[in-house]
Amino acid sequence: MPTRIKFCGFTRADDLAQALSLGIDAVGLIFDPRSKRAVTADVASALSRQVPAFVSRVALFRDAPASLIDEAIAATDPDLLQFHGNESAEFCERWQRPYLKAVPMAEAQDLEQWCARYPHARALLLDSHAPGALGGTGHAFDWSRAPRVLSKSWVLAGGLNPANVASAVTMASPPAVDVSSGIESAPGIKDPALMRAFVDAVRRADLQSSRP
Numbered sequence: 258m259p260t261r262i263k264f265c266g267f268t269r270a271d272d273l274a275q276a277l278s279l280g281i282d283a284v285g286l287i288f289d290p291r292s293k294r295a296v297t298a299d300v301a302s303a304l305s306r307q308v309p310a311f312v313s314r315v316a317l318f319r320d321a322p323a324s325l326i327d328e329a330i331a332a333t334d335p336d337l338l339q340f341h342g343n344e345s346a347e348f349c350e351r352w353q354r355p356y357l358k359a360v361p362m363a364e365a366q367d368l369e370q371w372c373a374r375y376p377h378a379r380a381l382l383l384d385s386h387a388p389g390a391l392g393g394t395g396h397a398f399d400w401s402r403a404p405r406v407l408s409k410s411w412v413l414a415g416g417l418n419p420a421n422v423a424s425a426v427t428m429a430s431p432p433a434v435d436v437s438s439g440i441e442s443a444p445g446i447k448d449p450a451l452m453r454a455f456v457d458a459v460r461r462a463d464l465q466s467s468r469p
């Protein structure tokens with residue numbers, strides 16, 4: 258099965274169009290006002306309308322108030338929510354939508370315990386941030402700590418880029434990868450050449466490890 262690809266942190270329509278032309282599987286829009294990649298509901302609504310059916314639209318929050326989540330859902334009707342903070346399972350489930358729960362891999366984690374804590378999470382997103390910190394760090398964590406077996410699907414994130422993502426795929430065999438900084442020329446400004454190179458590197462790694 259091919260490695261699924263999520264590009265996160267779009268702020269511009271042309272960047273999103275370039276990304277969609279590459280056949281990625283998911284796009285992330287960030288509603289955390291502390292992020293340099295944050296979008297308003299209006300911008301998110303316009304970007305979201307660009308995304309065709311069968312590409313997942315992910316609305317990303319970090320310890321956001323329920324009102325912001327309500328506003329983002331009304332504006333974009335996302336396919337997935339992504340909770341990147343200390344949100345409880347009860348909070349994540351409040352909107353009765355599929356969601357991803359980020360796990361801060363800057364510290365050692367018992368990933369099966371996370372699966373038990375968030376039983377309805379669609380997947381865990383293993384990211385390199387520290388607990389309570391922002392994502393989108395551009396730094397990787399030790400991929401040897403990725404799970405060989407896990408009772409939920411999972412996404413590998415944190416510091417991926419065209420130069421290292423093939424090694425990450427080969428070493429960790431993630432069901433999916435997620436990237437923000439590694440395909441940018443500046444925060445929120447995606448680079449067409451880096452986006453293409455990232456997708457090409459994942460596809461080559463899949464072919465080499467017979468995951469076409």
Ligand SMILES: O=C(O)c1ccccc1NCC(=O)[C@H](O)[C@H](O)COP(=O)(O)O
Pocket residue numbers: 265266285287289292293294317318319341384391392393394395396414415416417435436437438439
């Ligand atoms: O990307 C951000 O600015 C961000 C801010 C606050 C919370 C989460 C954020 N990003 C979450 C993501 O899903 C990123 O794609 C992930 O952290 C990987 O980022 P990067 O290391 O830059 O590839």
